[in-house]
Amino acid sequence: xxxxxxxxxxxxxxxxxxxxxxxxxxxxxxxxxxxxxxxxxxxxxxxxxxxxxxxxxxxxxxxxxxxxxxxxxxxxxxxxxxxxxxxxxxxxxxxxxxxxxxxxxxxxxxxxxxxxxxxxxxxxxxxxxxxxxxxxxxxxxxxxxxxxxxxxxxxxxxxxxxxxxxxxxxxxxxxxxxxxxxxxxxxxxxxxxxxxxxxxxxxxxxxxxxxxxxxxxxxxxxxxxxxxx
Amino acid sequence: xxxxxxxxxxxxxxxxxxxxxxxxxxxxxxxxxxxxxxxxxxxxxxxxxxxxxxxxxxxxxxxxxxxxxxxxxxxxxxxxxxxxxxxxxxxxxxxxxxxxxxxxxxxxxxxxxxxxxxxxxxxxxxxxxxxxxxxxxxxxxxxxxxxxxxxxxxxxxxxxxxxxxxxxxxxxxxxxxxxxxxxxxxxxxxxxxxxx
Numbered sequence: 001x002x003x004x005x006x007x008x009x010x011x012x013x014x015x016x017x018x019x020x021x022x023x024x025x026x027x028x029x030x031x032x033x034x035x036x037x038x039x040x041x042x043x044x045x046x047x048x049x050x051x052x053x054x055x056x057x058x059x060x061x062x063x064x065x066x067x068x069x070x071x072x073x074x075x076x077x078x079x080x081x082x083x084x085x086x087x088x089x090x091x092x093x094x095x096x097x098x099x100x101x102x103x104x105x106x107x108x109x110x111x112x113x114x115x116x117x118x119x120x121x122x123x124x125x126x127x128x129x130x131x132x133x134x135x136x137x138x139x140x141x142x143x144x145x146x147x148x149x150x151x152x153x154x155x156x157x158x159x160x161x162x163x164x165x166x167x168x169x170x171x172x173x174x175x176x177x178x179x180x181x182x183x184x185x186x187x188x189x190x191x192x193x194x195x196x197x198x199x200x201x202x203x204x205x206x207x208x209x210x211x212x213x214x215x216x217x218x219x220x221x222x223x224x225x226x227x228x229x
Numbered sequence: 230x231x232x233x234x235x236x237x238x239x240x241x242x243x244x245x246x247x248x249x250x251x252x253x254x255x256x257x258x259x260x261x262x263x264x265x266x267x268x269x270x271x272x273x274x275x276x277x278x279x280x281x282x283x284x285x286x287x288x289x290x291x292x293x294x295x296x297x298x299x300x301x302x303x304x305x306x307x308x309x310x311x312x313x314x315x316x317x318x319x320x321x322x323x324x325x326x327x328x329x330x331x332x333x334x335x336x337x338x339x340x341x342x343x344x345x346x347x348x349x350x351x352x353x354x355x356x357x358x359x360x361x362x363x364x365x366x367x368x369x370x371x372x373x374x375x376x377x378x379x380x381x382x383x384x385x386x387x388x389x390x391x392x393x394x395x396x397x398x399x400x401x402x403x404x405x406x407x408x409x410x411x412x413x414x415x416x417x418x419x420x421x422x423x424x425x
Binding site: 009010014017020021024027071072074075078079081082085086088089092093096097100103104107108111112115169170171172173174175176185186188204206208226227 | 349
């Protein structure tokens with residue numbers, strides 16, 4: 001009974017676990033050519049070892065697992081299997097878990113930023129014309145922020161002279177597409193413009209906000225109306 | 230490797246057997262823990278992949294449905310409406326006639342040749358219900374019995390109607406919130422809300 005368990009653990013499960021670990025690494029790395037070759041070489045070595053073990057069992061009647069005089073080899077076999085599995089876990093974690101978590105966090109962050117920028121770009125108070133421009137520009141890439149300030153400086157002056165106030169509130173927003181370094185968010189919002197002596201003008205606007213990740217921070221690259229045509 | 234067993238046989242381990250044995254046992258436990266962790270990581274990643282795949286197909290279903298809705302023409306209105314009706318479930322399916330009646334009347338009245346295009350499709354992840362508005366008929370209790378999940382898809386589309394009168398084509402902008410429900414693996418539209 002004891003011998004059967006030792007054979008199972010050291011002669012069967014340990015090599016299988018090592019091979020499983022190597023294949024797992026391959027899956028997590030998506031089988032690049034270099035890993036295909038490394039993995040096949042290592043798997044071949046393991047299979048070879050198992051064959052040698054079996055041949056020596058036929059000769060000596062003792063295997064790696066049941067050899068009372070070879071504890072070091074047992075430790076080495078288990079150690080190699082443990083290393084293969086530990087590497088597999090580490091690679092799986094960095095290649096799968098970390099990007100997945102980052103992406104889920106990015107979705108929330110990106111939608112929040114896009115919604116703020118979209119709202120700020122349609123918000124305007126004649127008393128403080130630069131407040132919302134600054135708020136929007138603060139979330140943009142430096143180049144885009146400069147262009148945005150230039151574009152809106154004239155509009156802001158005009159609106160301020162007419163004493164027009166604008167508010168916008170996001171109704172709905174969702175991620176159209178997202179990658180590790182770029183995202184595109186659709187924002188549907190209601191914009192209200194109040195001009196003195198006129199009824200408020202309410203319009204639903206759909207904006208596409210393009211963002212890119214720069215040094216771990218999402219910044220707005222562009223804001224465009226979705227149905228411009 | 231082939232030489233090792235013999236070499237080890239000559240290494241008289243003697244009294245340190247227990248030390249090696251304990252080492253092997255510890256590494257064995259470590260391996261078991263690694264296997265469990267690896268399986269958890271793998272299933273977590275598979276769930277994420279499945280989720281993304283599902284979201285893509287939900288967006289596709291919403292886009293397809295909207296495409297039919299915004300491309301209705303006077304002579305195809307009946308077959309279009311049948312297609313649309315077949316793609317619905319729950320409250321929208323029950324109230325389909327009354328919900329799409331305005332669309333139908335508009336198409337019939339204008340005798341228009343409408344060409345529509347879906348501009349943007351996304352899974353809604355942020356929604357502020359507007360004050361002073363009935364808003365979404367939020368929960369549909371009877372839907373939850375047939376559908377395993379319902380996601381809200383935000384669709385922005387533009388359609389141009391070539392009116393019979395030959396007037397300037399007027400672009401119509403659509404901002405739609407569609408509820409996409411998974412009914413036995415089939416994606417059906419359970420809610421249609423126009424954002425105004």
